[in-house]
Amino acid sequence: MFSIFKSDPTKKLRKEYDAKLEQGMQAQRKGDIKSYAMLSAEAEKTWSEIEVLEAKKSK
Template identity: 85%
Template sequence: MFSFLKPDPIKKLRKEYDVKLEQGMQAQRKGDIKSFAMLSAEAEKIWSEIETLEAKKAK
């Protein structure tokens, strides 16, 4: 009934994903490749969660 009031977990994860990518880009520009690799790995994990949720939502 009030499903429009429930927060969308996919939207939240996409925002986190974008933040991680931005942080990774900034780390890469500064020459901190170790942090870039860690942030990229975290972003990939978030992206896999997004894909899982979207697959469940599509069914």
């Protein structure tokens, strides 16, 4: 009945994913490749969490 008020858990993760990619891009532009690699790895981890949630949602 109140499912319209439930927040979408993937929405928060997508924002986090986009922020990590943006931070990584800025680090890469500044020449900080180590930070870029760490942020990219975190973004990929977040993306895999999103895929898991979406797979559960589609079932």
